Amino acid sequence: MANAAVSAGETSGGVTRREFLFYIWGASMALFAAESAGLMVWFLIPKFREGEFGGTFTLPVDTLPEINAAPENFAEGRFWLVNLDTTIPDGEERMFQAQDESQSIQGVAAIYKVCTHLGCIYAWVPVNNRFECPCHGSKYRLDGRRIESPAPRTLDRFQVEALADDKATVLAASEIVDNFYQPVILPADTAFLRIDTGAKETGPSQELLCSFTGNCP
Ligand code: FES
Structure with a gap:
């Protein structure tokens, strides 16, 4: 049972x-x-689309500012595009080689628009030829290096690639040296620039530029 x-x-x-x-x-x-x-x-599946922050931005090379001229603002990508060359005197009030820089600085860089201190959005101030942060007064040279603190380091950068006119062939790209994107020198046949805002490197801590002039607050 x-x-x-x-x-x-x-x-x-x-x-x-x-x-x-x-x-x-x-x-x-x-x-x-x-x-x-x-x-x-x-x-x-790519998480960011072309033209959306976090993704890539492809720009005609003629959107670049002149060498050592004021930076070009790309609000959607949250970056400034700068064109640097410390070997020429044009624009040396904006871009210059500091005493502790043994090599000239040349090429194109894309600089993240967020201050390295506490994350405020800083601005380019034409009358002073530098970036200035309205929150606590940090100042940066055209290439993003600190002039004055309290910012703890140089501004962060995104990867830049020089593209041929097919928008696919990569002719040159930012090199990473000491974990930081260096400006990329554009080959003569560059037609487009591709900025990858998903590829960001943190700026290094370098001596304040104002310390060379004895002009720090
Ligand atoms: S957030 Fe820019 S100086 Fe403080």
Whole structure:
């Protein structure tokens, strides 16, 4: 009688308990596989689109400012584009080689628009030929190096690539030296610039430029 009772309890509508558990296990495995596939697709799909902060921006090379001229503002990408050359006197009030810089600074850089102190949005101040932060007074040279603190370091930079006129062939790209993007010198046949705002390197801590002039507050 006892065996008959157990047997009846294990059967429901023609499906044994073992079969029922097997179906549940199979359904769980199928759900797990579907979730894994979904996650894989999510990782493979680019999270940012072209022209959206976090993604890439492709610009005609003629949007570049003149060498050592005031920076060009790209609000959607949250960066400034600068064109640097400390070997020429034009614009040396904006861009100059400091005493502790053994090599000239040449090329194009894309500078993140957020102050390295506490994250305010700083601005280019034409009358003073430098970037200035309205929150606590940090100042930066045209290439983003600190002139005055409290900013703890140089402004961050994004990767810049020089593209041919097919918008695909990469002719040159910012090199990373000491974990920081260096300005890229554009080959003569550069037609477009691609700025990758998903590829940012943190600016280094360098001596304040005002300390060379004895002019720090
Ligand atoms: S946030 Fe820019 S100086 Fe403080």
